[in-house]
Amino acid sequence: MYAAERQQWLLNRAREAGRVDVAATADELDVTPETIRRDLGALERQGLLRRVHGGAIPADLLGFEPGISTRDAVATQEKDRIAKAALDELEGASTVLLDAGTTTARLAALLPADRELTVVTNALPIASVLAARPNVTLLLLGGRVRGTTMATVDEWALDVLGDLTADVAFLGTNGFSVERGLTTPDRAEAAAKKAMLAAARRTVVLADSAKHGADQFVRFGRIDQVDALITDTGLAAADAAALSAAGPRVVRA
Template identity: 75%
Template sequence: MYAAERQHWLLTRTREDGRVDVASVAQELDVTPETIRRDLGTLERQGLVRRVHGGAIPADRLDFEPALGQRDTLASQEKERIAKAALAELEGCLTVLLDAGTTTARLAQTLPTDREITVVTNSLSIASILATRPNVIVRLLGGRVRGTTMATVDDWMTDTLATLTVDVAFVGTNGFSPERGLTTPDPAEAAAKRAMIAAARRTVVLADAAKYGTDQFTRFARLDQVDALVTDTDLDDDAAAAIEAAGPRVVRA
């Protein structure tokens, strides 16, 4: 494959999936990661993509969201490790708030079975996972359902959250950085996440390292508004130090 063909393929993949991961596409195309980085650099100079930690996103689509099924296949091993590491943040908690997302859904699947827990969520998928668990009381937040994320949003959801206090909220994010904090493409989902943080005694953000530096359209929190960030080992030491300097404790799984 010639360089121009490869760059066209990379641009198409970036626009379809919302991002590309250097290591993954290098393996798929049977080229070195350095080759992919050079190609992405060329595309960035043309204003077609924006380089982020470990890959790239479309430059003209900061409000782009991959569908739930697409996101579930991205960084799946990392998300499994993050979910297992996040269990340590549940110690002493009886009420838990789970944000909609593929990493929080994995946490839902691994919740302990040896004690009763009340789980509040705006995710239809998470409610379905937990509905038959005998030790879990599920309280599903109402509101408008976004088909992209299967999450409830808007006033019905945020007004209910304003009346609640939970021990810990596990919140997802589409992007995080020391400069811009926590960001997501959709303003309605951003408002939902803000309400979750306000309702929780502690807030733990679950995000794979590929989202580092991927600042999205809407900011919903500063880093100093959350207590911990659970991510994976692809987040390097310098990035982890910058995150901790901005506020939250960083756990790399």
């Protein structure tokens, strides 16, 4: 059973039974408890489950959806390394698209202060980081603000993106795989990400390894549309090779 299939099974079981127990589920699926904990962690980061002692329960039982602060506290070291590695992808770029996300926000904080950049973003947290930077011409996309991600979406954002051509776009994603490409739970955010992908000469995806195989509801891009995928060393070498064979240059930071 692939990770995505197992996670869907876990989500279905949690919704049917009201709870998933790590030990019992590991025995039932003939995998290690650590595998189940990793799957539950991936589902929690997607806002679908809430971890509790010994297992997890459906997020909708608690009215729970992780906010930015919750997601920002997950895989912090990996995200820091990914953001630092992403700086190499700025070479030759003067116009940059920055997608909403906790890893792209880390990249925003690391942007060099010794060169002129035009940055377009749909993320309020990223805009707040860059607004006072004298070397950055900041363009904030308009639209409806999603409280969960603090990203602007819908027509006001899409109309502007449709008229842009940026040197490079740095995109976040909730899931990535060779089979399903780049995916995210929300249709409006998927549309904004798809528009960013189309508006850039080069596309770089920043995603920690826990998102590999965690396919989501809406696909916004194919793997072969990505120029570089920057993740962490938690991604197995064989998986990195399969992704690279499908199109992008894969960096494990």
